[in-house]
Amino acid sequence: MVAKIPSSGKGLSQRSGSCGGLVAYLEKEVQGQWFSLDRADVPAGEVVATLDQNKRNLNRDADKYYQVVLAPSQAELRHIDSDPEKLRAYTRAAMEQYAANFGKGIEGRDLVYFAKVEHERTTNHQDRAVQVGDVAKGQAKAGPQTHIHVIVSRTENLARYNERKLAGELDRKNPVHLSPLTNHKNTQRGVVTGGFERKQYSERVEQAFDQAFGYERPLVETFRYAHTMQHGTPEQCAALRAQAIQEQQAAQQRQAVQQAAEQQPPQQAVTQQRAVAPAPATEQAVTPAVERPAPRPERRSRGIGM
Known part of the structure; x- marks a missing residue:
């Protein structure tokens, strides 16, 4: 501006x-x-x-x-x-x-x-x-x-x-x-x-x-940057250039990460989500065991004497 x-x-x-x-x-x-x-x-x-x-x-x-x-x-x-x-x-x-x-x-x-x-x-x-x-x-x-x-x-x-x-x-x-x-x-x-x-x-x-x-x-579009480049000391210009380069590199890294995420195949993204997501708890894991009563011993019948 x-x-x-x-x-x-x-x-x-x-x-x-x-x-x-x-x-x-x-x-x-x-x-x-x-x-x-x-x-x-x-x-x-x-x-x-x-x-x-x-x-x-x-x-x-x-x-x-x-x-x-x-x-x-x-x-x-x-x-x-x-x-x-x-x-x-x-x-x-x-x-x-x-x-x-x-x-x-x-x-x-x-x-x-x-x-x-x-x-x-x-x-x-x-x-x-x-x-x-x-x-x-x-x-x-x-x-x-x-x-x-x-x-x-x-x-x-x-x-x-x-x-x-x-x-x-x-x-x-x-x-x-x-x-x-x-x-x-x-x-x-x-x-x-x-x-x-x-x-x-x-x-x-x-x-x-x-x-x-x-x-x-971006820093390079600011009035401060333009004014410093025109009127600042060599030290001030160098410091501002270094700051602008760091900002540009950080912006490029963010853009690269965003593009990689956008270009990732949908199936691969789903697979990764499943791999990362914790497995759901099964009913057996969450249902408490029920004790069954022990079987009763079998009783033998006695014969009738002649």
Whole structure:
């Protein structure tokens, strides 16, 4: 599972203005079919209007929205059969983690976001195959490529904020602004408190997928493994590689045992079961012996004297 929060790219150059450019770009594969926390099939025009209106106390040049990209691996997609409904449910769980990761006590319903599931991806200049000339830029990638794009407002949900203020649930004078690109990480002092730990967010969304769909993730598929291989010391990389090899060998042994059990002839399995199973107790073994009375001696008759 890859969770990215890009700072640049198509439709992201105007984050200080309307999100209309990004929404228009994400309409390229299929029009409409946007969804949010509690809605489905939201039209693109409503997405733009809702996100653009959800802003307060932000400078003209400040970011107004951000993009989150959730890209399951092909193994993960096969595990859930690329089910769009499961992907939408997972997206909502990932955005709950997004809200919690700011450390400001907010939930998914305190966000304003819209998401869309896409099923195609094309190669770009960042792909190794394009760099070495094996494939051309813009070529469709093979295999399952389903992923999710999320556009989320920088400002918390103003409608909910105002409701909570009227109900006396909040004593904050202003709504919070939420930037996942901040350099602050769980700060406790200063003007900015909280922050956003991007590494922690990647681990959280990975765990959310595993828990939601019962996915047994190999070590080599974890964010921790990928991050260590890229940023860790040689000693850390070597230790993690050794752990991954041990895990792979154990998995191969389990698979071999399972295959052997499945390929075993049924008659042989029955014979082995009979050989292992204890013999049932016979009636003679469990029925107590009955003592028979000893035979009485035969009496001889006497003759009648003449």
